[in-house]
Structures are given as C-alpha cells and as structure tokens.
Amino acid sequence: MELFEMTAYEAATALQKKEVTSLDLTESVLKRISEVEDIIKGFITILDSEKVLQEAKKIDRLLAEGKEISPLAGIPMALKDNMCTQGVPTTCASQILKEYRPPYDAHVTEKLKEAGTILVGKANMDEFAMGSSTENSSFYHTCNPWDTSRVPGGSSGGSASLVAADEIFFSLGSDTGGSVRQPASLCGVVGLKPTYGLISRYGLIAFASSLDQIGPLTKDVRDCALVLDIIAGNDPRDSTSVPREKEKYADYLGREVRGFKIGLPREYFEEGIEEPVRKVVMEAMAYCDQLGVEVEEVSMPNTLYALPCYYLVATAEASSNLARYDGIQYGFRAPEEDNLIDLYRKTRNQGFGPEVKRRIMLGTYALSSGYYDAYYLKALKVRTLIRRDFEKVFQNYDLIVTPTSPTTAFVRGERIDNPLTMYLSDIFTITANLAGVPAISIPCGLAGGLPVGLQVIGRPFDEGRMLQFCYALENVLGFKGLKPGIPAKGVLRDVS
C-alpha cells in the first residue's frame, strides 16, 4: 500500500509512532500529484514543492525533539480556492481575482497551520462557488476520478476529487447549498457542512453570507471528526460564529448508536431522484436494523419550495457580496476604460463568467424596489417555514436521512447549458443551508459503478452524534476503502 492511500488518521498514527516521517507522507502525495493531476486537474495552485517539503521537515524536527504535536500535524492537505491564504493566490476560480494574493489568512487557514498540517495547494471550484459541477471554473474543469468523462460535482469539486484521487489526505470545501456534500457524494468521499456558526467564515470569500459554511472533505468519518476538531470553535472576528464550549468530535466515534431514531422524509425519495440512487440509499438504511437504530418515514412539506427560496436568498446576497469586484482596489481591471461607469461595466463584464453574471442579475432583480416584497421578503418567510419543518421532525427524531444528490456523477457538458437542470443537483442539500442545520454526506454504495452519497442531517450543533451514527454505519456498510482506482496516467477502469 502506498502512503498516499492511507487515511489522514492512519498516516498521522504512523507518523506519531515514527514509522514514517511527514517528509515521507508529503513526498508520497507530491509523487501522486505528479502522476494523476494532469488527468484530474483538481488544483488551481500547487505550492512550490521545496517550500512544502520544508514545512514537512519542520514537523519532523519537532517530532525528533520529542515535542508533542497535534493529531493531524505533518499531514498534507488542500484548501478550496475561496479561503484566504496569505501571499498565496486565492482566485475563487475567477478571472476577476486571477492575480489576487490576500494579505491575511482565513480563520481556517490559521487553525490548520497552527495544527501543523501541510498546505499543498488550492483546489479548483466553480467560479465564486456558483455551480454543481466545477465546470464553471474560469480556468479548467476538474474530472471525477471514478470516470474522467464525468464531473466531480461542485462547487467544491476540486477539493472532493483531490481526496478521492488520493492526491491529498484531506481538504476543506465550502457549502452554500450543497457544495461540500454533493461533490463528496459524486466522488465517493465524506463531506460535512457543519451547523451555521460552528466554523468562522473569516477569510472565506463570501458567496451567500447567511448560507455559507466551511466543511471538511475526507476519506472517512474519523478523518472528518479529526479535521472538525481543528477548525470548529468560536472566532470573535465572525459575528455569526456562535460562542459555545469546544467539543471533541473524535470522542463520539465508536459510541453506541442503539436507540437512535431516524426520520426519512418522503419528499426526498419521490421526485427527481434516479431509481438506482434511491435503491442504494434504501439498502444502506436497511443496515440500521443491525445497529439497533429505528427508522420511520416522516414528512417535510415545505421541501417543495426550497429551491426557489434558495435561489432568491443566495443570489440576492451574492449580488451584494460580489459588487466589490469593481476593478478599483484589487483584482482584474479592464484596460481602456472611458469613464468610471465604463470601467465598472467592462471590468465586471470581462471578469465574471456567465453563471456568476446570471446569479448577480437574478439577485439584483430580487432586491430591486418594487420586487423586494414579492421575492426576497417572501423567500425569507419560506425559509422560516423550512426551518420549522426541521424543528418539527427533530422533536421526535435524532437524525434525518436522505440521499445527498438525486443522481450519480453526470457526464461533463450534459447540464451546463441548462441552468435549471443543473440547479436540481442541489435539491436535497439546500434545505440544510436554509435551516442552518448540520448535514453530512457519506458514501453508501455504487450505482452503475459510480458512488452514491447518503446524507445525514442533525439538530443544530449535534455534529457529534451525527458523526457517531455515520461512523457506525460506515463500519457496517463496508464501502470505506473502495477506491476509484485511477491508474497512473492510464486508462480508467470501472470498479463496479
């Protein structure tokens, strides 16, 4: 077994036992990148390898000196390219920020650096996190390691494919309407969107502020808990970050789940879902018997309105959040402007891609005087109803389980010209963002040789028990360790 194939936890354990060095792990990952990155294209920026290896050596020195290091110290990782890294390009996969190097680190960047993890590069994404296939990256598209003709999902497609292709031990993505969970589902990895407010958004370049949340993409549930342990916690620089006592999520793993009650909302299993996906999820849920977990059908009637509600709230906020890219202070500025208005128009016209422009227009319209009440205000009211749907179910159930995505990974180019079909990729994930509740996707099987994700949704700040359940389910499912098996620069094979 190659080192890069290990989970972050396995690698960290070997490191702490001095069976390997961080240098070994980092070199292994860099070798893997050199072999498969040409095919996958999950990175936008790969840091200078000499500098990366220097960081690894630093951790090795600490270990050699007998210093105590944190659980994931020395482990190579990647960040989605919308998280600020001081002096390292942070582009949001957009031409408008192509040359942009932030003067400061995001909260999560700081936390991961403090924990001694090794930043290897910045992952590809849909431009400004708008999209479900990473085809909206203004640089290039990323391939799904399970079938390179297919998309990895999005918008954190780079982050998910890098983990699935063993190019990195773990990564961070951001999730506004499913942008961590949907690519995790399509790439067969674990992806968590924590409760809104659990992780500071400071330094995360905003798409839709009231929905955005950062989350880990990992090879298994344990790694997810370990990464969450590093990045969760209050940050006074983000006023929406919730002050609460820090938990140790890894401690939940392995605890008994007997007696948990799970609700399966029927609205998530009826319309729009591909039959093989539904079947794989239902088969996985059959294991709940074995775990002593009770499963019942429930109803969440307002699910129907989630998609329009989401596209009003998210685009409205985005239209304002993205207004700052005007060519004045930083980023791309169109050459040859005649006057100020012309400068704004040309810069934004040339700097943004079509999907970003579409959403800015939608959001601007929704907030315009005369339309605000009918669109934005109404969407806020629907949002409250959706939140109530969750509260109601959580009165009687510990967790909610749904499919993560209605389909497996789709073929590149198939949906890019039809925004509405593309938007439907998120129908099962957006509700958790609207309600602010935590949700995780774990691989639960294959359909047509492609991974299927199962989504577990919990009460606010109940990530611990969600992970506890997912860990137990992961053990009985036996999907863990199933790899896409991309050979080095070779022909891809279907593992099904």
Next chain:
Amino acid sequence: MSPEYEVVIGLETHVELLTESKIFCSCPNRFGEAPNTNVCPVCLGLPGSLPVFNKNALELALRAALALNCTISSYSKFDRKNYFYPDLPKAYQISQYDMPLARDGYLDLVKNGCLVRKVRIERLHLEEDAGKLLHSYEEARSYVDYNRCGVPLVEIVTAPDLRSPEEARLFLELLKKILLYTGVSDCKMEEGSLRCDANISLRLAGSDTLGRKVEIKNMNSFKAVQRGLEYEVSRQEEILRAGGQVVMETTRWNEERGITIEMRGKEEEHDYRYFPEPDLPPMVLNGEFIGEIRSKLPELPVQRCFRFTEEYGLTPYQAEIITSSKNLADFFEETLEHYPQPQKVSNWLIGDVLGLLNSMGKEINQVTFTPLHFSGLLKLLDTGTLSGRLAKDVLEESFLTGKHPEEVVQEKGLAQISDEQKLLPVIDDVIKGNPNAVSDYSGGNKKAIAFLVGQVMQRTRGQANPQLVTGLLKKQLEG
C-alpha cells in the same frame, strides 16, 4: 421673503462618533493620517473580511438618541445600502434602513430664553463612513484614500419642521452643543465630523401640503447652511412667482459663487436595494442597558442654562453664553467652588476671558488658564492688590504663560501701589508739571482732578491705587 410663502426645511445630519476605533474593525478612529495608512482588511472590504460591531459606537449613538429625546428601538438591525462608487470599497455601505436605532425625538429651539420651535427628530441610525476621493487635475487622475472608511457615523433626520434658514442654523448650533456636551462627537464641520444636507420647499402660507423639495448638499459651515438655504428660498420664490414649478433635484452648494448647482434629478435616484446585513446579528437592547446609558448622560445645555439662572441668578443672556460650551460652563462652576460670587465670575468670564479666547481662536480647555488661576485673579482684585486695569494685564499674561496671577504680579512688580510715601513724590511732580489743570481745579472746575489722577496713573504704569491717589491729590491741592 414675502409672507405669501412659507419655507419648509428638513435636515439630514451626519455626525462622526468619538470612538477609539472604527465601527466594524479595530483600526483607530483618527483624522489626518497619511492616505491609506489607517486601514485593515475589514475596512478595506477585502474579500473574506467580516464586520464586528463596536459596542462603544452603540453607546455613543444611544447617548445622542437619548439627548435628542428619542425612543430607542428594543430591536434594530443593520442593512446593506448597495451602490457603486470608488470610495466605497465593498460597494455597499452598512447602514440601517427600516429599523433604525432610535425614532421620534425632538429638540426645542430656544433663543434668549424663549421657545422658538419644537423640531421633531424622525430617526437616528448608525452607519459606516466611506473613504475620500482626491482628484489630481494636472495628472487627470483620481486617487482614493480609504482611511475614513468605517468611521462610525450617526445620521439624524429631522421632520420638515424648520421654517427659515436661520432656524436651520440655530438647530445645528444646538445640535452641536448637545453632541459636544454628551461627548458623542467633536462636531468639526471643517474636518467633516459634522455634515449636513437640507431639504427645502416653499408653499403658500396656510397650506398644509408640502411643495416640491430640493436637496442641498456640500454646505460646509453653519453659515453656509444658512446662506445656501437663503439662496434656495429666493430662487424657488422667484420660480413660483413667475408661475413656474420647482424641479425636484439634488444640488450642491457652491460657496465661492454663492449658488446651488444641480447634481442630479430625482428621477435618476439610486435604487439602493437595501436588505438585512447577513454578517451582523440584529441588535436587541434591553431597558436595563438603555437605563444605564441614560444614567450616565450629563446635564444637557438647556437644563443647565435654566439651572444657572435659578441657582446663580444669572440673566438668561449670561447663562446662555456660559452654557454654550460644556467646557466653559464647567470652568464657570469650578471657579465658583473657589470664589463663590457668580455675578463677578460671570462678568469677567463673558467680558475678558471670552474676549481673550476669541482673539486667540481657542476654547477654554485649550489654554492653561485654570479655574484656580481665575479665582486667584478675582481675589487679588478684592484685596486691592490689583486695580481693574491691572487685572486685565495680569489676566492676559497669565493666559499666555500659564502662570498663576499672583506669580505674574510678583515677577512683573505689577502690584497696586498703595504706599503714600511712594505716591507723594509722583503727585508733587504732576502738580508742578500741570499748572493749568491745577488752576482749573482751584477755579472751581472739580473735574480737572480726573486729568491729574490719569497723569499719576500713567507715570506709575497704572499701578497706583486710584482711590488713594484721588484722596492725596485733593489733600495736596486743597491743603
């Protein structure tokens, strides 16, 4: 202005708060730094940065709201006001739209102890300031200085209750006084820490519908506000008299030319697409917290002015002048602690002390002359050590050097000469040197003695005790 028309004015005032740091970041709230040196990712609106609300700004805004008799909202929130301009780095201003911090206040305009008008305050809300554009005409370029971005502001909006340009000026003067008293702002119009836009319309006297209004911006002093409004009154009156209609528009006051110039018509008005700021939680204020702020409010100028007339027997005129500045009123009361004679203190304060301050262009807190100095000076007068004339010199010297009046007297040997042995030779000299005046006096013109006293005073550089000199002269001339 003919009585045919009535003037209707409403004011929108922006006031910078005297906080230590900016409203949403920890950059110091300072004026006059080198361009773009007092900034951070948050006030520069860099991608990924987030605002954190400064509680000190809330406290000052609440103080202003309470001093303006407003009702504080128990629930209010921030909103984004979206528009593109190079001095606005996020392309939106964090402000408050439909749920301002405070509403429904009022201010009583008082002049010489009489209520001129009750001016309603419609709302008071918090917001962040924008940067500044600097234009270089030689280079045909514009530069942006972001230092002012994120300076905390309150916007105070009056109802259209003001009825003349003079009332508008009076309102601003009173507002400034209150904000200085409460320590909310330094209200320096020339530095932009107090800025005022006005809405003005005319209507037929007796009508209760509002005429078409014009907004005037860029009035950079209280005088400019009055002048700009006066100009606009006559311009609109002329239009209306000629049977025309006033066009709704936004104008800029041009101080040099003394006219208003159209900026944009109302139809071109922005749609700011306000919506709730998702990066900041709403503000929920409980009565206890508001009560705490209220209890810390100082006595306000109107109340203090009234108390000064009651407690110290000052005239409304005196009380108004002394309470026009909190520092001056504090100085007055501190002086009384050492020298409890309000009338005397008031006379000297209004006459000589204010005169000196005006000629130096300073405020009482900007000089080293203290209440202890002041009371010391008045005591020297009482004991006869100083004549009124000398006291003025000593006051000036003490003002300039910061020395105690007693010290000045000693150093300069300025004490009043009440020693007969010292005065007699001078008196003899004066009598010898002015035979005409002496013969006038002897001839029955008793007024001639004043001339002779003046001569003695001159020769003693004003130090001779005038009563004593008069007595001695009479004795010499008659004896």
